[in-house]
Amino acid sequence: MKSVSKYPLYWEKDNFSIKIFCSIPNIATGILLKAGPSYFIIDPGDGILRDLSKEIGTKSILNISDVFVSHGHHDHVGGVWSLLTYLRVMNKKSPLSIYFPKGCIEIVSIYNAFKKVYSKTISYKIILQELKQTNKFKRKSVLIKPFPVVHKEYLHDGIKTRLVPSFGYSFTYQGKKICYGGDTAYCEELAANAKNSDLAIIEAGHDEDTPDDMHMTLAEAKSIGETAKDYFLVHVPE
Ligand SMILES: [Zn+2]
Numbered sequence: 315m316k317s318v319s320k321y322p323l324y325w326e327k328d329n330f331s332i333k334i335f336c337s338i339p340n341i342a343t344g345i346l347l348k349a350g351p352s353y354f355i356i357d358p359g360d361g362i363l364r365d366l367s368k369e370i371g372t373k374s375i376l377n378i379s380d381v382f383v384s385h386g387h388h389d390h391v392g393g394v395w396s397l398l399t400y401l402r403v404m405n406k407k408s409p410l411s412i413y414f415p416k417g418c419i420e421i422v423s424i425y426n427a428f429k430k431v432y433s434k435t436i437s438y439k440i441i442l443q444e445l446k447q448t449n450k451f452k453r454k455s456v457l458i459k460p461f462p463v464v465h466k467e468y469l470h471d472g473i474k475t476r477l478v479p480s481f482g483y484s485f486t487y488q489g490k491k492i493c494y495g496g497d498t499a500y501c502e503e504l505a506a507n508a509k510n511s512d513l514a515i516i517e518a519g520h521d522e523d524t525p526d527d528m529h530m531t532l533a534e535a536k537s538i539g540e541t542a543k544d545y546f547l548v549h550v551p552e
């Protein structure tokens with residue numbers, strides 16, 4: 315394990331790299347994946363534009379082709395509006411695909427509001443990719459495998475919970491595999507996908523010893539991370 319919450323976290327093998335600008339529960343997550351010349355964003359939380367402009371420069375942000383959203387909580391999608399608007403202001407021409415789990419109402423709502431506000435002045439095509447299944451697919455020479463994870467949120471009473479549509483994703487490029495679990499309680503899908511990956515990015519959002527249905531404890535997260543060749547623990551409460 316390289317670090318717990320010392321951001322940014324960076325990993326690179328050959329032409330495949332990932333930079334986690336931050337991943338702080340209830341605040342923000344923001345991740346840039348580079349595969350050769352291609353740029354993907356994973357979980358564009360608040361601050362993503364600032365971090366991207368610092369990392370790759372304001373112009374290169376236009377080259378981002380794909381955005382992967384693990385789930386709709388604000389700390390994972392808070393930067394989507396500003397990203398979409400920035401790309402419009404900067405006159406992006408190439409399309410942008412946004413992948414998200416079916417039922418993630420936040421992404422659909424942000425998209426609809428954006429289309430409504432800017433109607434005919436959007437310079438680029440936004441392709442919403444609502445993932446209903448977890449079949450593998452390829453984008454820009456990267457093989458992507460979405461997988462369901464188990465993440466919940468509290469209802470108004472603060473006691474009852476409900477499941478949130480949530481995915482983790484693994485990304486494989488030139489034989490190297492990065493597994494990102496998103497927010498999740500301990501689940502077999504994540505354990506299976508993280509195993510033997512070159513890098514596993516595992517949340518450890520639960521700071522007590524009693525496991526719950528929302529996040530993993532450090533011990534649970536480590537037990538999954540250690541099955542990968544290398545791992546980062548993220549989303550640790552600060
Ligand atoms: Zn979160």
Ligand SMILES: [Zn+2]
Binds near residue numbers: 385387465497
């Ligand atoms: Zn969450």
